[in-house]
Amino acid sequence: MNRLGAIAARSQYELFYPAQRRPTLAQDIEITRQQDSWYCKPATAIRVSTWTEAPRGQTTRYTHPIVGNDQLARERGLPVTVTTGAEDGPTLLLIAGEHGNEYENIVALQETLQSLDPAALKGRVVGVHCCSLDSYLNRTRVAKIDGQNLARCYPGKADGTLTERVAYTLQNDFLGQSGSHKPVCLVPLHTYGPGMLGATLSGYNIYPDDPELTEAQRSASLATGLPLVWGHEFDASHAAAAPLGDDASGRTALYAAFLAGVPAIYWETTWGMRGEEEYKRGLLRLMVHFDMLAGTNEAIVAREQIESVGHGAGNMASHNQAPCEGLWRPTVQIWDRVKMGDLLGEIRNLYGEPLAQIRAMRAGVVIALSRMQYIVQGAQCGIVV
Ligand SMILES: [Zn+2]
Structure with a gap:
């Protein structure tokens, strides 16, 4: 579907589901927080935030501890790089390695962060190089220690499995910040995995009750210059009621960002097809989009821009x-x-x-x-x- 087609799909959606006839889609952020029994107020849940203290004008690397002070949590801590500009500004949060058998995303994040000059940056870029270290070390999609898919476990649990504690840590210590440390956007970087080939994609959730958030995500996706831009309707109340870890739960990092009131777009690409180069260019374009880097983005029209409506529209596994x-x-x-x-x-x-x-x-x-x-x-x- 081209751009006009996407607009047609949107107005078709509004035709079939005018706001007053959508009582089951409670997508208001505050209502969703109340519905989700795992959600904790970040004010009480943030434990440590080394990256917010990182000195200006330099790059800082550290291991961010996972909640729960046991040996496993210490061994599986999150490798983080934060590049902080000399001037304050937005925080861009980039995460890779939610699935440990996807690599182009990790490489693109490493090389993007290495290429950044703190003196030229406004604000900060926070990169979590690998979120599910346990699955990475075992070369698997899900963590071996608990069999859980991190990308279905948000907002996590402080006293849960390792994967649930990783989700909790990302939800609170990273997404749950306020002021200029509240991310302007979260980008979970993925690939289609070892068994799939696919078009390099920037995807986002369509929240029918939050057109402003949806538009922020749509315009960020279009700014990336990635060839496929795909929006899909998301029912946050369904995710809020689903068990942690369930494959069809919708408890993705995008949902985590929604709970935090942060716009989010996720990326997919194919292994071995130089998707990491598209990602690196896209990440720099995103920094220009958010006025973190000077300059203007050269106009690139997505090859396909598609918006899908209906519950579960974005669940690729189905x-x-x-x-x-x-x-x-x-x-x-x-x-x-x-x-x-x-x-x-x-x-x-x-x-x-x-x-x-x-x-x-x-x-x-x-x-x-x-x-x-x-x-x-x-x-x-x-x-x-
Ligand atoms: Zn993935």
Whole structure:
């Protein structure tokens, strides 16, 4: 969908769901905080904030402790770099490694922070190099110690599992700050993971009851210059009622940012396709967008700008799942436009006989595909939005 298409999708949404007919979508931040039994007021929960004390005009590196003073929390502390400009200004919070088997995001963050000149920066850039150190050390998507997906555990729990405590630490010590330390934007940097290929993406939640926050996220995404910009409706009250860690909970870092009243955009890219270069350019463009670096961004129009409405619109894991295991043979490519029911590919046995056909569950653009492989049952074959 092009820009006009996205606008059409938005007004279509407003047509079907005028504000007074959306009683179940309680997306007000204060209401959501009250609904979420895990949310704590940061004023009582912030324990340590070394990065807020970092001297101006220099780069500071340290290990941020995870809540809970046990050996495991000490061993899995968060590696943080904060580059603080000579002049005060906005705080940009960048996090990588929520999933330990994704690497281009970590590399892009390292190299972006290394390239920053504190003298040229207004405000501060805070980079958490790897949030789920346990999954990184084990080369897995989720933490090995507790089997939990950090990107579904916010706002976390002070006395919970290691992953829940990491979420709690990020929610409070980083997102929960106030004044100029309150982030102007959070960017959780990801990749599609080792099994998927996809278009480099800046994504954001659409909060129907908070058009201002939604617009801040949309305009930040468009400023990145990434080729795909995708907004999807998000039901915060559903996340607030879901258990911590559940895959369909919606308890992502974007939700954590929502609880903190902070705009957030997340990025995805493919391994081995120089996505880290797109990320590095995008991060610098974001700093210009927020007036943290001088200059103006050269205009770049996204190749596709898409907005999806409906509950769960952004949950990629629910798209086009494999009904059985077998050899996955995709028949479409990234960026292809498909109609509902179009063939995306087939799952075969070793004689080349089809075991299952995967057809698009909706019309749209193919933004990601599973790479050709012996696919497991339940894996997502492709994402059409
Ligand atoms: Zn990820």
